[in-house]
Amino acid sequence: MELDFGPAVRDFRQELRDWLADHLVGEFAEHRGVGGPTDGAAWEVRLAWDRELSAGNWLGVGWPREYGGRGLGLVEEIVFEYEYARANAPYRATVNALDLLGPMLLKAGTETQRKRFLPPILGVEELWGQGFSEPGAGSDLASVRTRAALDGDQWVVDGQKVWTSFGLHADWLYVLTRTDPDSRRHKGLTMLLVPARQPGVEIRPIRNLAGQDEFAEVFLSGARTGADMVVGEVGEGWRTAMATLGIERGTTLLPQQLGFEREAEALIELARRRGALDDPMLRGRIVDAWISVRIMRTTNLRTIGELTAGRTPGAQATTAKLYASTRHQRLGHLAMELAGPAGQIVGEDYGLDTRQRSFLLSLAETIYGGSSEIQRNIIGEQLLGLPKEPRP
Amino acid sequence: MDLTFSEEQDELRKVVRSFLGKYSGEPDVRRLADDPRGYDLVVWRRMAAELGLQGLAVPEEYGGSGFGYVELGIVFEEAGRALLGGPYFATVALAAEALLRCDDERARADLLPGIAAGSTVATLALTEDGGRWDERGIGLTATGGPDGWRLTGAKTYVPDGHLADLLLVAARTPSGISLLAVDAGAPGMVRTPLATLDQTRKQARVEFTDTPARLLGTEGTAWPVLERTLATASVLLAAEQAGGAAAALDAAVGYARIRVQYGRAIGSFQGIKHKCADMLVEIESARSAAYGGLWALEAGDETEIAVAAALAQTFCSEAFTKVAGDNIQVHGGIGFTWEHPAHLYFKRAKSSEVLLGTPSYHRELLATRLGI
Numbered sequence: 001m002e003l004d005f006g007p008a009v010r011d012f013r014q015e016l017r018d019w020l021a022d023h024l025v026g027e028f029a030e031h032r033g034v035g036g037p038t039d040g041a042a043w044e045v046r047l048a049w050d051r052e053l054s055a056g057n058w059l060g061v062g063w064p065r066e067y068g069g070r071g072l073g074l075v076e077e078i079v080f081e082y083e084y085a086r087a088n089a090p091y092r093a094t095v096n097a098l099d100l101l102g103p104m105l106l107k108a109g110t111e112t113q114r115k116r117f118l119p120p121i122l123g124v125e126e127l128w129g130q131g132f133s134e135p136g137a138g139s140d141l142a143s144v145r146t147r148a149a150l151d152g153d154q155w156v157v158d159g160q161k162v163w164t165s166f167g168l169h170a171d172w173l174y175v176l177t178r179t180d181p182d183s184r185r186h187k188g189l190t191m192l193l194v195p196a197r198q199p200g201v202e203i204r205p206i207r208n209l210a211g212q213d214e215f216a217e218v219f220l221s222g223a224r225t226g227a228d229m230v231v232g233e234v235g236e237g238w239r240t241a242m243a244t245l246g247i248e249r250g251t252t253l254l255p256q257q258l259g260f261e262r263e264a265e266a267l268i269e270l271a272r273r274r275g276a277l278d279d280p281m282l283r284g285r286i287v288d289a290w291i292s293v294r295i296m297r298t299t300n301l302r303t304i305g306e307l308t309a310g311r312t313p314g315a316q317a318t319t320a321k322l323y324a325s326t327r328h329q330r331l332g333h334l335a336m337e338l339a340g341p342a343g344q345i346v347g348e349d350y351g352l353d354t355r356q357r358s359f360l361l362s363l364a365e366t367i368y369g370g371s372s373e374i375q376r377n378i379i380g381e382q383l384l385g386l387p388k389e390p391r392p
Numbered sequence: 393m394d395l396t397f398s399e400e401q402d403e404l405r406k407v408v409r410s411f412l413g414k415y416s417g418e419p420d421v422r423r424l425a426d427d428p429r430g431y432d433l434v435v436w437r438r439m440a441a442e443l444g445l446q447g448l449a450v451p452e453e454y455g456g457s458g459f460g461y462v463e464l465g466i467v468f469e470e471a472g473r474a475l476l477g478g479p480y481f482a483t484v485a486l487a488a489e490a491l492l493r494c495d496d497e498r499a500r501a502d503l504l505p506g507i508a509a510g511s512t513v514a515t516l517a518l519t520e521d522g523g524r525w526d527e528r529g530i531g532l533t534a535t536g537g538p539d540g541w542r543l544t545g546a547k548t549y550v551p552d553g554h555l556a557d558l559l560l561v562a563a564r565t566p567s568g569i570s571l572l573a574v575d576a577g578a579p580g581m582v583r584t585p586l587a588t589l590d591q592t593r594k595q596a597r598v599e600f601t602d603t604p605a606r607l608l609g610t611e612g613t614a615w616p617v618l619e620r621t622l623a624t625a626s627v628l629l630a631a632e633q634a635g636g637a638a639a640a641l642d643a644a645v646g647y648a649r650i651r652v653q654y655g656r657a658i659g660s661f662q663g664i665k666h667k668c669a670d671m672l673v674e675i676e677s678a679r680s681a682a683y684g685g686l687w688a689l690e691a692g693d694e695t696e697i698a699v700a701a702a703l704a705q706t707f708c709s710e711a712f713t714k715v716a717g718d719n720i721q722v723h724g725g726i727g728f729t730w731e732h733p734a735h736l737y738f739k740r741a742k743s744s745e746v747l748l749g750t751p752s753y754h755r756e757l758l759a760t761r762l763g764i
């Protein structure tokens with residue numbers, strides 16, 4: 001389906017299509033479709049691609065011009081994602097800064113913070129990591145223990161963060177800290193921007209099940225950052241964190257899900273080549289895979305329709321993540337089945353092909369950004385109004 | 393094309409919901425389930441006179457109000473929610489649509505105004521003893537002669553076939569599949585109501601012996617018309633299924649909030665809470681499937697309509713059955729009783745699943761249409 005938002009947007013789309021046709025060539029073209037929100041494959045090439053996008057002024061389409069963005073609206077942002085997915089360009093390496101921190105600063109940051117941080121994000125000069133989770137605070141994020149205390153005009157941060165996506169590449173971290181040592185749960189938390197390259201910060205890779213050093217654990221011992229590096233209010237970090245998670249569960253899923261459509265198409269192509277379409281059982285499952293990606297798209301379009309009409313998105317905006325992550329995993333299993341015995345052979349140094357990588361990494365989609373169980377709690381309690389879990 | 397509902401459309405939903413709340417509440421649904429006619433003539437007339445529901449998507453030149461499929465879909469979603477019984481689906485989603493699609497301006501001008509006015513109950517007689525929804529399932533024959541066309545053979549599983557004033561019959565003629573109209577009371581037509589598992593949706597067997605009929609459009613050209621009619625009806629049925637599923641979830645959630653076991657409301661247990669959440673995921677996905685179909689109908693791209701319709705039927709059939717079954721589970725023993733409405737939704741789900749062809753059939757249609 002073509003999204004048509006009128007002539008002005010049509011020009012924008014054409015400009016983008018032309019630009020992509022001219023620039024998505026050579027090495028970049030060879031890396032079509034590579035990467036994902038937790039897939040660090042071909043990192044250097046993708047970073048170079050992000051710089052290419054930056055040079056073309058395509059990062060931050062909806063961000064204000066004063067920070068280096070294009071100053072366009074939600075509609076253009078959406079068109080950008082659709083066209084980007086259509087071209088199957090490499091997954092943007094700077095997703096953390098572009099899709100999470102940037103919008104958070106635009107929403108809750110100070111003017112000084114925006115001026116300081118947004119342009120280098122769009123210039124691909126500074127990369128960011130999200131420091132929320134801790135060994136003892138995953139789903140139960142309100143139990144973070146990383147402490148921060150003011151020492152003169154600086155915060156001093158101590159604690160440990162874990163599962164920081166692309167943490168090894170981070171120049172900066174946005175960290176959820178406890179600034180009131182006597183506080184419990186979501187009270188007394190503060191969101192801090194902390195430089196990652198300093199003696200008080202040690203970042204160690206953690207190897208994921210696909211063999212990548214994609215995420216990391218972060219040790220903060222006497223790490224320092226300025227008193228002005230608080231996003232939102234001191235003690236109100238929970239609210240800031242929730243806003244980011246809201247963004248994470250919403251818009252960042254869009255490009256990813258558009259990518260799933262390609263996987264479904266590739267799967268059908270593979271099935272055709274292998275003669276698997278003659279098997280009625282497989283045929284049925286293949287059609288179901290196609291149905292599920294089509295439903296993801298329509299669900300997204302519903303949300304987009306509501307957003308662009310200035311309405312509050314309905315329940316589908318919340319259920320979309322659960323549906324997509326579950327169905328994508330099913331698609332992955334089917335792709336592996338279609339690959340047959342060949343699917344179990346990997347390259348040198350545990351080198352995975354696109355399908356194997358996507359299949360294995362899809363297991364994370366029901367964990368990060370709020371696990372499926374947490375999603376079900378949210379849907380049950382916030383959308384359906386069922387009673388909360390009794391808490392001790 | 394709009395990807396969300398307008399204020400007018402929201403208003404239509406509200407009006408229809410409140411109307412059906414008044415006239416298709418549980419006691420009405422049960423009463424009509426026991427009534428062989430299955431509908432209330434007075435309510436039927438009010439649906440036409442006050443809300444214009446029968447003629448909603450019928451063009452103004454034929455006495456309708458000329459709205460689009462999105463509006464019609466909203467009505468069907470609400471009808472599904474309220475388990476509206478009676479011949480609305482047969483008349484509007486099947487018969488009116490077949491008339492609109494067939495190449496016969498005179499028949500449209502003759503027959504559609506009665507439908508829009510609520511004075512004609514109509515249906516489409518397609519399936520036969522084989523229970524097939526494809527072209528090859530049509531064996532009943534029509535023969536043309538100097539004094540017009542005559543039908544011989546039998547149709548069965550005809551929705552509301554026992555009470556329709558007008559039956560559109562798919563028949564085999566020397567040059568292919570043709571569509572013919574038969575009026576109630578035509579000689580040689582015997583109609584037998586069938587006892588249905590889902591008592592809210594009536595069916596009949598209709599036998600024809602040399603029954604006079606009126607040919608619609610050109611002889612032998614009706615299959616594409618029927619196929620397109622079935623595509624539209626598939627999407628509207630999908631909307632109805634999504635609405636039915638939403639009502640089943642409402643019931644489950646309502647009960648999960650108040651039923652106490654082990655000293656807490658059962659909805660606070662994840663086993664139940666998560667089941668309800670999964671039901672909502674199914675419903676929202678079913679809505680997407682159905683709305684995608686409505687958008688396709690609105691846009692009028694035939695390839696897209698064929699695909700979206702098969703998708704909607706495959707997905708929404710399974711989703712409604714799953715959700716309606718889960719609703720019974722959430723209710724425990726009470727959900728298994730005749731007194732509780734849960735089984736009404738479950739049976740409606742099961743009957744809707746086969747009303748226009750099973751999910752496997754639609755899955756295969758989709759595969760073919762996608763070239764898989």
Ligand SMILES: Cc1cc2nc3c(=O)[nH]c(=O)nc-3n(C[C@H](O)[C@H](O)[C@H](O)COP(=O)(O)OP(=O)(O)OC[C@H]3O[C@@H](n4cnc5c(N)ncnc54)[C@H](O)[C@@H]3O)c2cc1C
Nearest residue numbers: 038130131132133138139163164165364367368369371373
């Ligand atoms: C690939 C990847 C990338 C990530 N990137 C980042 C990042 O960049 N920054 C960051 O801060 N974090 C990141 N995370 C962390 C992620 O947010 C957490 O893993 C997630 O919130 C789950 O926490 P946990 O791993 O501690 O699991 P736990 O919370 O220990 O959960 C274990 C299991 O118990 C279930 N469970 C927990 N609580 C409940 C409950 N109340 N009811 C029912 N079931 C429950 C969970 O669903 C899960 O199945 C990433 C994770 C992954 C896998």
